[in-house]
Amino acid sequence: MRALRPRAGWVGRVVIGTVVVAALIVGGTAFRVWQVARVDDRRPVDAVVVLGAAQYDGEPSSIFAWRLRHAQALYEEGLAPLIVTTGGSAEGDEFTEAQAGRDYLVGRGVPADAIVAVGEGSDTLMSLEAVADRADADGWSSALVVSDPWHSLRARTMARDAGLDAWSSPTRSGPAVQTRETQFRYIVRETAALLFYRLTHASVDTGTDSGLG
Secondary structure (H helix, E strand, O other), X not given: OOOHHHHHHHXXXXXXXXXXXXXXXXXXXXXXXXXXXXXXXXXXXXXXXXXXXXXXXXXXXXXXHHHHHHHHHHHHOOOOOOEEEEOOOOXXXXXXXXXXXXXXXXXXXXXXXXXXXXXXOOOHHHHXXXXXXXXXXXXXXEEEEEOOHHHHHHHHHHHHHOOOXXXXXXXXXXXXXXXXXXXXXXXXXXXXXXXXXXXXXXXXXXXXXXXXX
16 A cells, blocks of 8 residues: 555646646637737738628628628728638528628628639638638738637638738627627637647537637
8 A cells, every 4th residue: 555655646746737737728728819809910911801600691690791891991991902701601501601791792882803702611721721722823822810809819820820821800899799708608619619720620610600600
């Protein structure tokens, strides 16, 4: 029994150390999600990339509409000559999120030739990889990524990993930023999603109406 005590103590220290390290990683990631959400890195770029969200028969959801309005404001500020709308379609949908976004912007007065709809991808990662392929084909590389604040760090990370010189400019209006409860829920979700992405380089998005891509 005496011989087992030192070993049991060593195992206990390892377990405690592992828990502490895990807590620091999770806490640090949550802090970065919160921190980047508060920063608007708007600057001159080649394109403003709007991440898609739910659309209903071609009409953007409230979350998506606020993202599109923010992208339009950046375009009208002269920060980019191009807006890229993104997002595929669910089974049975007549419109892709990218098409719905493009039509919405045209209806608000944005010139049609200033909008590129990239209607591929069912989640953030696939959409941004499709955008990166389009950017490579068209000869541009820098982008302001527009999404909700809590989604900004993961979206920016994925965009950079896909090869874009990406910065984030989150929208400050809409359902995703209305209440503290909503903000807390999204921060928790994005912390877990970002950690999962960093471990696997895969997306946990499911194409639901969460509004997070």
